[in-house]
Amino acid sequence: MTPLVEIRDLYCEMVTFDGVAKVLNGVSLTINKGDLLGVVGETGCGKSVTAMSIPRLVPQPPARYPSGQVLFNGQDVLKISAEEVRDLRARKIGVVFQDPMTGLNPVFTIEEQMVDSILARQNALHATGWGRGWLPSAREERRAARERAVQLLRRVGIPEPEKRIFTYPHEYSGGMRQRVLIALAISGRPELLIADEPTTALDVSVQAQILRLIAELVREINLTVMLITHNIGVVAQLCNRIAVMYAGNVVESGPTREILRNPKHPYTKGLMQAIPADNSVRGSLQGVAGNVPSLLAPPSGCRFHTRCSYVTDRCKAALPPMQIVAPDHEVACVLYEDGVPAS
Ligand SMILES: Nc1ncnc2c1ncn2[C@@H]1O[C@H](COP(=O)(O)OP(=O)(O)OP(=O)(O)O)[C@@H](O)[C@H]1O
Numbered sequence: 001m002t003p004l005v006e007i008r009d010l011y012c013e014m015v016t017f018d019g020v021a022k023v024l025n026g027v028s029l030t031i032n033k034g035d036l037l038g039v040v041g042e043t044g045c046g047k048s049v050t051a052m053s054i055p056r057l058v059p060q061p062p063a064r065y066p067s068g069q070v071l072f073n074g075q076d077v078l079k080i081s082a083e084e085v086r087d088l089r090a091r092k093i094g095v096v097f098q099d100p101m102t103g104l105n106p107v108f109t110i111e112e113q114m115v116d117s118i119l120a121r122q123n124a125l126h127a128t129g130w131g132r133g134w135l136p137s138a139r140e141e142r143r144a145a146r147e148r149a150v151q152l153l154r155r156v157g158i159p160e161p162e163k164r165i166f167t168y169p170h171e172y173s174g175g176m177r178q179r180v181l182i183a184l185a186i187s188g189r190p191e192l193l194i195a196d197e198p199t200t201a202l203d204v205s206v207q208a209q210i211l212r213l214i215a216e217l218v219r220e221i222n223l224t225v226m227l228i229t230h231n232i233g234v235v236a237q238l239c240n241r242i243a244v245m246y247a248g249n250v251v252e253s254g255p256t257r258e259i260l261r262n263p264k265h266p267y268t269k270g271l272m273q274a275i276p277a278d279n280s281v282r283g284s285l286q287g288v289a290g291n292v293p294s295l296l297a298p299p300s301g302c303r304f305h306t307r308c309s310y311v312t313d314r315c316k317a318a319l320p321p322m323q324i325v326a327p328d329h330e331v332a333c334v335l336y337e338d339g340v341p342a343s
């Protein structure tokens with residue numbers, strides 16, 4: 001297993017009118033090449049901030065990173081230059097957001113948007129020195145970009161892409177728009193695709209098609225995927241690994257089967273009880289009593305202690321470190337010190 005992303009003890013704060021929100025509280029997470037990692041956890045627990053820190057898309061301010069590292073292929077993206085960030089976004093990391101309308105401009109055709117995006121990526125490459133010495137004419141460049149756009153649209157399942165490419169976003173259904181956005185996200189041949197709740201706005205049958213498409217891309221074009229979802233059923237069906245987040249920490253991570261069969265963290269156990277019996281894609285996270293704490297004044301130690309039935313004084317005193325409980329299975333809970341339940 002070769003790591004593509006290694007987030008190490010990452011802290012992130014957001015400066016707001018109400019105070020400083022301690023949004024990430026020492027997040028540690030590894031994504032190996034070829035993984036389809038599912039990230040789950042209740043709303044506001046830091047899934048998007050963690051994910052968007054990788055292509056450095058979290059606006060600073062309001063965000064600041066007091067400490068920690070975000071390594072992409074071994075390089076800390078929090079330390080690279082603006083030019084390197086552009087290159088990272090142009091050809092290493094693709095992002096798909098929840099709402100397929102926000103990613104597309106209603107006044108331009110799909111052709112205009114895709115060709116412009118492909119050309120912008122190429123220009124980012126030229127700016128970094130790649131491909132210098134062979135610069136085709138602008139018209140040739142546009143034609144080649146259009147051909148590539150049509151190929152991409154075909155790959156993501158848009159019928160008759162040679163014709164459809166000249167239509168506007170409103171002429172596409174929600175699912176088709178999401179396919180176009182996936183095509184755009186993979187147009188720079190990225191190594192990592194971040195999909196932040198890519199199907200939440202779609203109906204159930206279309207959701208399944210989009211998720212199947214993402215899984216196919218993982219196999220066919222060597223993509224590594226970080227999939228954020230509220231739906232554990234989706235993770236169970238699609239992902240090889242799971243990371244569970246709670247109030248700014250990854251509290252448990254490991255192979256999907258292992259986590260589903262043998263959840264260790266009291267929070268993960270609560271989430272698993274929320275999966276419907278048929279393990280369908282309709283399951284959502286409702287299984288844990290109580291609410292996520294305010295991140296402006298978060299609880300001390302393990303932030304889950306205010307909702308945990310196993311709470312002890314030690315939980316309130318310090319953040320428990322990640323423990324390895326099985327191969328590739330880690331949990332941050334004092335119940336499992338040295339890999340075995342503490343007596
Ligand atoms: N730009 C911002 N300014 C201020 N606070 C922010 C900003 N972006 C995120 N936050 C805060 O950071 C915390 C984590 O947010 P994040 O969006 O990562 O949660 P999430 O797990 O993705 O939730 P959801 O499931 O609702 O998408 C939340 O408390 C949120 O309010």
Ligand SMILES: [Mg+2]
Binds near residue numbers: 047049196
């Ligand atoms: Mg989010």
